[in-house]
Amino acid sequence: MCGIVGYLGNKNISSVLLVGLERLSYRGYDSSGIAILSKNELSVWKQQGKIHRLSELLKPLSIQGNVGIGHTRWATHGVPNEANAHPHLDNEEKIAVVHNGIIENFLELKKDLQREGHVFRSETDSEVIAHLIERHFEGSLEKAVEKAVKNLKGAYAIAAISENDPGKIVVCRKGSPLVIGLGKGENYISSDINAIVSHTKNIMYLEDNEFAVITKNEVVVKNDSGEVLEKEIHHITWDAEASEKQGYPHYMLKEIQEQPAIVRNIISKHCTDDSIIQFPDLRMKDRELKNSSRFIIQACGTSWHAGLIAKYLIEKYARTPTEVDISSEFRYRSLLPEQGQIVVALSQSGETADTLACIREAKSKFFKVLSFVNVLGSSIDRESDGVIYTHSGPEIGVASTKNYVAQLLNIFLFALYLGKLKGHVSQSEIDDLVKEMRLLPDQIQSLLDQEEHIMAIAERHHQSREFIFIGRGVNFPTSLEGALKLKEISYIHATGYPAGELKHGPIALIDEKLPVVCVAPKTATYDKMFANIQEVKARKGQTIVIATEGDDDIVDYADDIIPIPACLEELSPILTVIPLQMLSYNIATLLGCDVDQPRNLAKSVTVE
Numbered sequence: 001m002c003g004i005v006g007y008l009g010n011k012n013i014s015s016v017l018l019v020g021l022e023r024l025s026y027r028g029y030d031s032s033g034i035a036i037l038s039k040n041e042l043s044v045w046k047q048q049g050k051i052h053r054l055s056e057l058l059k060p061l062s063i064q065g066n067v068g069i070g071h072t073r074w075a076t077h078g079v080p081n082e083a084n085a086h087p088h089l090d091n092e093e094k095i096a097v098v099h100n101g102i103i104e105n106f107l108e109l110k111k112d113l114q115r116e117g118h119v120f121r122s123e124t125d126s127e128v129i130a131h132l133i134e135r136h137f138e139g140s141l142e143k144a145v146e147k148a149v150k151n152l153k154g155a156y157a158i159a160a161i162s163e164n165d166p167g168k169i170v171v172c173r174k175g176s177p178l179v180i181g182l183g184k185g186e187n188y189i190s191s192d193i194n195a196i197v198s199h200t201k202n203i204m205y206l207e208d209n210e211f212a213v214i215t216k217n218e219v220v221v222k223n224d225s226g227e228v229l230e231k232e233i234h235h236i237t238w239d240a241e242a243s244e245k246q247g248y249p250h251y252m253l254k255e256i257q258e259q260p261a262i263v264r265n266i267i268s269k270h271c272t273d274d275s276i277i278q279f280p281d282l283r284m285k286d287r288e289l290k291n292s293s294r295f296i297i298q299a300c301g302t303s304w305h306a307g308l309i310a311k312y313l314i315e316k317y318a319r320t321p322t323e324v325d326i327s328s329e330f331r332y333r334s335l336l337p338e339q340g341q342i343v344v345a346l347s348q349s350g351e352t353a354d355t356l357a358c359i360r361e362a363k364s365k366f367f368k369v370l371s372f373v374n375v376l377g378s379s380i381d382r383e384s385d386g387v388i389y390t391h392s393g394p395e396i397g398v399a400s401t402k403n404y405v406a407q408l409l410n411i412f413l414f415a416l417y418l419g420k421l422k423g424h425v426s427q428s429e430i431d432d433l434v435k436e437m438r439l440l441p442d443q444i445q446s447l448l449d450q451e452e453h454i455m456a457i458a459e460r461h462h463q464s465r466e467f468i469f470i471g472r473g474v475n476f477p478t479s480l481e482g483a484l485k486l487k488e489i490s491y492i493h494a495t496g497y498p499a500g501e502l503k504h505g506p507i508a509l510i511d512e513k514l515p516v517v518c519v520a521p522k523t524a525t526y527d528k529m530f531a532n533i534q535e536v537k538a539r540k541g542q543t544i545v546i547a548t549e550g551d552d553d554i555v556d557y558a559d560d561i562i563p564i565p566a567c568l569e570e571l572s573p574i575l576t577v578i579p580l581q582m583l584s585y586n587i588a589t590l591l592g593c594d595v596d597q598p599r600n601l602a603k604s605v606t607v608e
């Protein structure tokens with residue numbers, strides 16, 4: 001989960017690389033560096049800390065050159081410091097390498113190389129790559145890279161340059177993403193499109209075990225047998241503007257505010273004016289879905305919370321048994337291949353290593369795989385049989401907000417689509433449900449308009465060092481999501497519980513200092529939630545209640561109340577999560593936390 005960028009051309013190379021690294025900083029930001037070839041001489045600059053510190057280092061320098069690579073790091077081996085920052089060099093300091101991924105056998109490789117006289121300058125796994133390329137270098141950088149990577153076990157996206165074979169960048173990937181941007185008299189490489197889309201919208205996706213030799217005017221892609229490949233060129237439709245902050249103080253706030261428009265866009269993409277639900281990009285036949293016997297959903301973090309809600313919706317509307325696993329636990333199951341089972345992956349980035357590993361395992365056991373992803377062309381997208389794009393646009397804030405809501409809406413639409421295919425939901429029932437769904441954008445906007453009210457609640461509670469979130473039914477996962485949002489951006493310990501579990505232990509935590517966020521809209525679980533809130537109040541807990549507008553009964557038991565519009569129970573998680581996103585955002589900003597790039601985290605967790 002690092003970011004790689006590279007450029008060959010006549011633009012100001014350090015500026016192209018630094019801007020690209022800024023755009024990739026959500027993938028990791030504890031150190032960064034660039035390497036540039038100028039008049040066939042290799043120069044490297046590295047800096048601990050965020051990318052602006054590297055920019056400050058380079059600002060007074062007039063850097064020339066037209067071939068360069070850059071890297072922004074999320075530490076996996078070796079503390080974040082300048083020595084461990086990429087690019088890494090070989091002994092002779094003629095080859096520079098940047099790497100995203102994990103080399104699992106780096107220790108044995110390092111010992112062999114040290115025995116051969118290679119001197120290591122860092123604690124990282126990545127540095128072995130530079131020395132391996134040096135070992136195999138006989139004049140051709142691409143041949144040396146091809147031989148070097150044959151020694152590697154693990155995941156990698158690599159870019160290498162050398163002053164002994166100048167004028168080119170050699171790249172290869174296995175398990176970590178890498179894209180090539182095509183320009184006129186210039187070319188780019190990047191871990192993802194964000195870093196280069198302002199320069200070119202013509203993109204080539206490198207697949208696992210593919211290599212590319214890139215010069216200013218040419219891109220040659222080969223497979224690991226050395227065959228030259230004809231690669232499809234994709235034209236990207238969105239622009240860099242979409243991934244800029246557009247005047248907001250944080251990406252997270254921009255993305256929270258974008259949610260009404262995102263929901264409107266998804267409805268228009270998947271639902272015709274006469275309420276026919278369609279998934280044009282599905283890549284999976286209706287017959288396969290109709291004959292599905294079981295769904296096994298696996299995901300991480302917020303996407304796992306969406307998976308938990310998907311279970312309720314698919315079982316309700318499509319009456320198909322559905323299981324949900326955390327990706328990193330899924331692999332320990334004894335998966336029993338059975339006709340009609342479909343493994344489902346939910347992933348915003350489409351690069352989460354735990355989730356990607358699961359679909360690979362599922363496919364090795366001949367399961368069909370259907371994925372909900374946001375990043376088109378991501379590894380999970382390209383390795384799945386069927387795909388549903390969540391269409392939430394680039395989500396830069398580490399804390400997922402708009403894509404979670406987009407996941408829930410796409411899952412709701414998919415459950416109806418599947419239910420109709422299986423004959424469990426009629427079109428007239430869908431017509432009524434779609435009417436409720438079409439209210440969502442305005443309902444979400446009405447919640448966003450409660451900004452001041454929610455900020456006041458945040459001010460009252462932002463010094464608390466512990467929160468509990470409780471919910472039931474489709475809103476039990478909402479309590480998990482609210483807790484995750486709060487802890488990951490404000491560093492306050494927060495836990496989500498099924499409200500019915502309080503009496504089995506967690507209620508011992510309740511006292512007058514503990515805020516308890518209760519997700520209690522007027523749904524089938526309301527009465528029991530009401531009882532739980534009374535239990536909390538009886539023990540002097542402070543209650544922050546997400547309640548349906550006009551609920552006068554709950555007022556006496558709510559220290560703070562955030563009203564949400566009345567809505568269909570199955571759509572309520574889309575509304576109940578909005579105040580929780582806003583509450584966590586406001587608490588984190590009151591605490592002065594780095595909302596978009598919280599400590600220890602990165603947007604795309606591409607390590608297992």
Ligand code: AGP
Binds near residue numbers: 346352399401602603
């Ligand atoms: C969510 O706010 C977190 N950033 C994290 O839990 C995230 O949902 C998880 O890493 C999964 O990411 P993915 O959806 O890209 O696979």
